[in-house]
Structure formats: C-alpha cells, structure tokens
Amino acid sequence: MTTPTVQLAPPKPAAKDGFELAGELPMATQAAVPFIEIETLRAKEFLPAAREALTSLIAEQGQAKVIRPVFNWAGRNSLFPLHWGLACCAIEFAAAFGARWDAERFGVVPRSSPRQCDLMIVNGTVTWKVAHKLITLYEQMPEPKWVIAMGNCATGGGPFRTAYSVVPGVDKLVPVDVYIAGCPPRPEAMLDGILKLEELIRERKE
Amino acid sequence: MQPDDLSRALGPKLGDGLLSVEAFPGTAGRVRFRAERALDLFRAVRDDLHFGHLSMVGGIDWVDHREVFYVAWSDEARQYVFLSADVPATAPRIESASAVWPSANWHERETWEMVGITFENHPDLRHLLMPDGYVFNPLLRSFKLHEPEELEVKARHV
Numbered sequence: 001m002t003t004p005t006v007q008l009a010p011p012k013p014a015a016k017d018g019f020e021l022a023g024e025l026p027m028a029t030q031a032a033v034p035f036i037e038i039e040t041l042r043a044k045e046f047l048p049a050a051r052e053a054l055t056s057l058i059a060e061q062g063q064a065k066v067i068r069p070v071f072n073w074a075g076r077n078s079l080f081p082l083h084w085g086l087a088c089c090a091i092e093f094a095a096a097f098g099a100r101w102d103a104e105r106f107g108v109v110p111r112s113s114p115r116q117c118d119l120m121i122v123n124g125t126v127t128w129k130v131a132h133k134l135i136t137l138y139e140q141m142p143e144p145k146w147v148i149a150m151g152n153c154a155t156g157g158g159p160f161r162t163a164y165s166v167v168p169g170v171d172k173l174v175p176v177d178v179y180i181a182g183c184p185p186r187p188e189a190m191l192d193g194i195l196k197l198e199e200l201i202r203e204r205k206e
Numbered sequence: 207m208q209p210d211d212l213s214r215a216l217g218p219k220l221g222d223g224l225l226s227v228e229a230f231p232g233t234a235g236r237v238r239f240r241a242e243r244a245l246d247l248f249r250a251v252r253d254d255l256h257f258g259h260l261s262m263v264g265g266i267d268w269v270d271h272r273e274v275f276y277v278a279w280s281d282e283a284r285q286y287v288f289l290s291a292d293v294p295a296t297a298p299r300i301e302s303a304s305a306v307w308p309s310a311n312w313h314e315r316e317t318w319e320m321v322g323i324t325f326e327n328h329p330d331l332r333h334l335l336m337p338d339g340y341v342f343n344p345l346l347r348s349f350k351l352h353e354p355e356e357l358e359v360k361a362r363h364v
Contacts, residue, residue: 162351
C-alpha cells in the first residue's frame with residue numbers, strides 16, 4: 001500500500017468584503033488520509049478474524065444451523081410477489097402497495113416477471129380457463145416459492161364454488177401456504193397474511 | 207317498422223321459410239323462420255331491411271328442442287329485430303351468420319359451447335369462455351350443478 005501523500009491546500013482565495021471562504025471549511029485546508037484507505041485497513045484486520053470465528057462456529061454447530069437463519073432472515077424480509085390480479089381482490093392488493101398501507105415497509109415489492117418472484121398471491125376467482133396459465137406462472141417461479149390464497153374465491157371458490165367454470169380453491173392447482181379470509185380482505189388482512197408467511201419462513205429448516 | 211312491414215318484405219323472398227312474424231316488445235317484431243333457410247333470411251334482413259348490425263346471438267334449451275335467436279339493429283329505423291329458429295335437440299345445427307354479419311363470430315362460439323348448437327361453415331368454431339377440451343355444455347338443462355369434488359374429476363378431462 002502506498003503511504004498517503006500529503007496534499008497541500010490550495011492557496012487561499014483573496015478575502016472578499018471581509019469574508020474568508022477557507023475559514024468556513026476547515027477540511028479544505030487540512031491534509032487527510034483518504035477515507036477509502038482507512039476502510040481498507042480496517043477490513044484487512046476484520047475479515048480474517050470474522051472468517052475464523054464463522055468457521056469455528058460452523059464446525060461447532062453445523063452448517064445448516066448457522067447459515068439457514070441468515071437465509072431465512074433475508075428471504076422473509078424480501079418477499080417479491082407476482083404483480084398480477086385476477087378479480088376484485090386485486091384492488092385491495094394494489095391498495096396495500098399504495099401510500100396508506102405501504103407494504104414495501106416489509107420488503108414486499110411486486111415484480112412483473114414470475115422469474116423474479118418468490119411469492120404468488122392469488123387474488124381473485126380462479127377459473128378453469130386461467131388454471132393453465134396460473135400453473136405455468138407458478139412453475140416459472142424459482143425455488144424457494146410460496147403461495148398465498150387471498151380471499152374467499154382463491155381459498156375455496158367463494159360464492160361461485162359450485163359454478164361450472166370456477167376452480168373450487170386454488171389449492172387444487174398449487175400448494176398454498178397461507179389462506180386469507182375475506183370478500184375481499186382489506187389491505188391490513190393481506191399484510192397480516194404476509195406477516196404470517198414470514199413466521200413460516202422463520203421456522204424453515206431445509 | 208311494424209311486424210306487417212317485416213312480413214311484407216320477407217314473405218316473397220323466403221316463402222314457406224318464414225313461419226310467423228309477431229309483435230315483440232321493444233323491437234320491430236319477432237321473426238320465426240325455418241333453420242334451413244337461415245342464410246337467405248339473414249341476407250334479406252341485412253340487405254333489404256338494412257339491419258346492418260348484429261347485436262347478439264344466443265340459444266335456449268327448451269328440452270324437447272332448442273332455439274337460436276339473433277338480435278339485429280338498424281341504424282336507419284333505429285329499431286331492433288328479433289329473429290329466432292327452432293332446431294331439433296337431437297341434431298342442433300344451423301348455418302352460421304358470420305358470412306353475413308362478421309360480429310356473429312364470437313357470439314356463435316359462445317352459443318356453441320354453452321348450449322351445444324353447431325354453426326355450420328363457421329370460420330373458427332372453438333371454445334371461447336371455457337378451456338380447450340371442455341366436454342360439457344353448461345347452459346343445457348341436463349347439466350347439473352356439481353359438488354366441487356365431482357366437478358374437479360370432470361375437469362380432469364380438460
């Protein structure tokens with residue numbers, strides 16, 4: 001590493017109307033070690049010690065026990081649901097991301113591509129016509145992935161349970177982790193469901 | 207336009223293909239015709255009577271027979287006309303109106319999948335509201351509302 005070169009302060013600007021600029025900005029006149037080099041020095045000391053501590057912890061407790069909580073912590077605080085809507089529940093879904101409820105507080109950011117998502121919120125009536133598309137979207141999502149059935153229609157068909165065109169519950173098509181009741185559920189209920197899912201992810205073992 | 211005007215204009219063209227013309231509330235009249243003469247009637251209604259817009263096509267299951275009905279709108283008369291034909295339940299077939307009114311296309315697809323009436327010479331007769339391969343006609347009276355589990359078994363045909 002090169003030793004920090006002392007840089008001389010630029011010449012003082014001429015006083016103008018009795019006001020000195022350099023007097024107001026002490027850093028401008030002082031030579032200093034650049035900030036980035038201080039950080040490099042600290043990291044060089046810190047990283048070996050941290051690596052040694054982590055290695056001994058893993059050897060003592062097992063890899064799954066040490067790393068899994070970190071993954072779960074990261075996963076449950078960055079749930080990305082698929083940005084789609086099937087029926088009126090999608091209005092409440094949209095409201096939950098508005099200014100009033102602001103689901104992004106919990107790291108929930110809707111994404112437009114299923115390949116960027118790990119959470120599918122089925123918000124509305126699932127018909128047999130859309131069933132194929134729903135399964136395709138679910139299969140496009142990378143593991144690990146979760147499904148929330150939002151509202152009565154996605155949970156069990158709702159008022160259209162016996163209709164000829166409606167899937168009586170989205171759990172006939174994909175595995176569901178959390179069911180949210182309501183017709184439609186309020187945004188608070190949707191956020192509560194997401195927090196319930198976060199509890200599930202916290203306990204995740206494999 | 208009155209029912210008499212309709213029968214006066216359509217009678218010479220269709221002959222015995224025209225069964226009756228009755229008054230029908232809110233329309234120029236209800237024209238009942240033989241299903242075999244459907245295309246002649248559609249052409250006469252569009253070209254001679256100037257009902258240029260086909261507003262809807264539908265079907266009714268009367269158990270012993272089925273009825274296909276058409277509602278057409280005339281911009282000149284500012285009136286609807288109601289056309290209906292009976293088809294036997296054993297062979298529910300009728301000529302497609304798509305050649306005369308292109309807007310019949312999707313309506314006939316829906317009528318085909320819901321009531322099971324086959325429209326001959328339709329350009330693209332496939333499912334509209336139900337997934338491809340759906341084997342039931344849900345608006346027939348013989349179709350029962352099913353328990354979800356039973357419907358699920360049925361939907362595996364899909």
